[in-house]
Amino acid sequence: MNDISTWDVARNLADGAMWTLGLSLCAFVLGGVSGLALLFARIAKRTWLRRLAQGYIEVFQGTPLLMQLFIIFFGSSLIGIELSPWLAAALGLTLFTSAYLGEIWRACVESVAKGQWEASASLALSHFEQMRYVILPQARRIAIAPTVGFSVQVVKGTAVTSIIGFVELTKTGSMLANATYKPFLVFGLVALGYFILCYPLSAFSRRLERNSRESRTH
Amino acid sequence: MNLVRIDGLHKHFGSNHVLKGIDLRIKQGEVVALIGRSGSGKSTLLRSINGLESFEDGLVEVDGERLHAGQTNLRELRQKVGMVFQQFNLFPHLSVGENVMLAPQVVKKTPRGECETIARSVLDKVGLSEKYDAYPDQLSGGQQQRVAIARALAMQPRVLLCDEITSALDPELVNEVLAVVKTLAAEGMTLIMVTHEMRFAREVGDRLVFMHEGRIHESGTPAELFAHPKTPELANFIGSIN
Amino acid sequence: MAYSFDFAAVLEYREVLLAGTLRTLALTATGTVFGLAIGVLGAVSRAWRIAPYDKVFAVYVEAVRNTPFLVQLFFIFFGLPSLGVQINEWQAAILAMVINLGAYTTEIIRAGIEATPRGQIEAAQSLAMTRAQIFRQVVLPPALRKVWPAICSQVVIVMLGSSVCSQIAAEELTFAANFIQSRNFRAFETYFIVTAMYFVLALLVRQIMIRGGRRLLGGRRA
Secondary structure, X not given: OOOOOHHHHHHHHHHHHHHHHHHHXXXXXXXXXXXXXXXXXXXXXXXXXXHHHHHHHHHHHOOOHHHHHHHHHHHHHXXXXXXXXXXXHHHHHHHHHHHHHHHHXXXXXXXXXXXXXXXXXXXXXXXXXHHHHHHHHHHHHHHHHHHHHHHHHHHHHHHHHHHHOOOOHHHHHHHHHHHHOOHHHHHHHHHHHHHHHHHHHHHHHHHHHHHHHHHHHO | OEEEEEEEEEEEEOOEEEEEEEEEEEEOOOEEEEEOOOOOOHHHHHXXXXXXXXOOEXXXXXXXXXXXXXXXXXXXXXXXXXXXXXXXXXXXXXXXXXXXXXXXXXXXXXXXXXXXXXXXXXXXHOOOHHHOOOOHHHOOHHHHHHHHHHHHHOOOOOEEEEEXXXXXXXXHHHHHHHHHHHHHHHOOOEEEEEOOOHHHHHHHOOEEEEEXXXXXXXXXXXXXXXHOOOOHHHHHHXXXXX | OOOOOOOHHHHOOHHHHHHHHHHHHHHHHHHHHHHHHHHHHHHHHHHOOOOOHHHHHHHHHHHHHOOOHHHHHHHHHHHHHHOOOOOXXXXXXXXXXXXXXXXXXXXHHHHHHHXXXXXXXXXXXXXXXXXXXXXXXXXXXXXXXXHHHHHHHHHHHHHHHHHHHHHHOOOOHHHHHHHHHHHHOOHHHHHHHHHHHHHHHHHHHHHHHHHHHHHHOOOOOO
């Protein structure tokens, strides 16, 4: 038991970090795709579609991620599907991510000046063409910084999936802490692992934000 | 007796020498208008008098409070020098009455009741006693500027600095502010103002100080200066504004 | 084989749910009060570059914002005792909440302070106010009012995040849920109801924060 060296700890944590990274990427990509669908629903002409999307976003932003994971995990077994922790984690984080990205992107679309809608409408573009050629290209530029910023929340959110038994960085850390009796070292390294994953994203998002602020004032 | 004394004031912004040795004496009760083109250093000079701008060399003295180059303890001096800004700079989270009472309360530790009396009397002086409970964003620009004057007066300053106080106002609101300044001048308040309102400067000013490229180029009574400019720069300046 | 839902089996435990709810609220309230205090100190240190605290807070903010709350909690609860610091689950949970909110509010309030127009500070200087007086009277109140909506959102996010405190056996609302479903074997119903409770709590806490902010910060109109 006690012959686990610091090197072993680090190597195991690195393996765990790979799962964290994989889950983050998966949730971010799938969450981005469904977030885009959500965005379109959120700004659709049909009221019921807008309401539905808004309700979805409010539920996922207004409840704990851990509860969402529990409900998916236990709810799926009720309808006879046994989800593995990996699938439950990926599904839960994807839904969570889509709600946030949908909302972030909606704010970006709405921050495009009203005059752009009016100008493109007076050129006889359809709603879809307005979105496709005028609004979205501008909204996309505004959206990059907050989207990158939110990716940090996704990476950190993956830690919660350790609670439903998905073995990623945090879960690996818990197991190692129990095995080595060195919780301070192990959780210190776990925290460092997350920092290494998240800090570049934070710093990048901050730089994008600064650049866009400067380009707006010039 | 001189209330304000400025000796050999030098100020740089980076490599830009904006004040090149200013000497100026201002008597108690005098109304002085600093005039000149933008960039001539008149605003910087005004802001040096209460230490909003630091300077590298020279001396500012107001009513016995001396300010040397590089000095940072400005509390005593600033209690004797009031200032009114172009952009009013009222505190948006405080009501009119609270704006006026803030400094007497926290700086001078005047009891609250007394502060209220002071506030009501200075607001009365600028004709806004009925706005005591209003907030700045409920007032017109002219009213805001009059509150700003009242706020400065509440500290009972020996001299009042006015930095282009009508420049941000719509034309129809300029006169109500100038009327207040005129009353103050008539009551014997020492005033130093940077202004573009030449007619007002001529009418109210005891002395005009024409600044050009960081120096006091000419100074004298409005009548002298406007009738007989001694230098081509001043003649030019007068020509450009008429 | 159709599953028959039994939500009554959860409501039998309403006292456990109530106790958990109150503890979650207490945790949130304590975290908010102390977190805001740290946030104000951190924000002014950062915005006005008060050495050496500006650097200390910069490191603190980055460390907290780039690591998960759950890991911070484990580090405090399991890590600190190995350094000889005795800490129980409640102290650990509260400490983690305060540290977390302190870091986020530092950044939020800093943005508010940095948005103060220069003229406001000059006007206060001209009135002979000291730096401390200027901060307290002129800079902080409008800054807090400006960023209050962001602070409210952050408090709600952190309250929902406090759900993971159940993992160190702090007996808050999620812990109550875990306890109940281990007794009644109705996991789905239990978590469904508790999720709904969190949803209501989030709305409630946001309303309380917005109203409280309006009173404390004297926001007359929206």
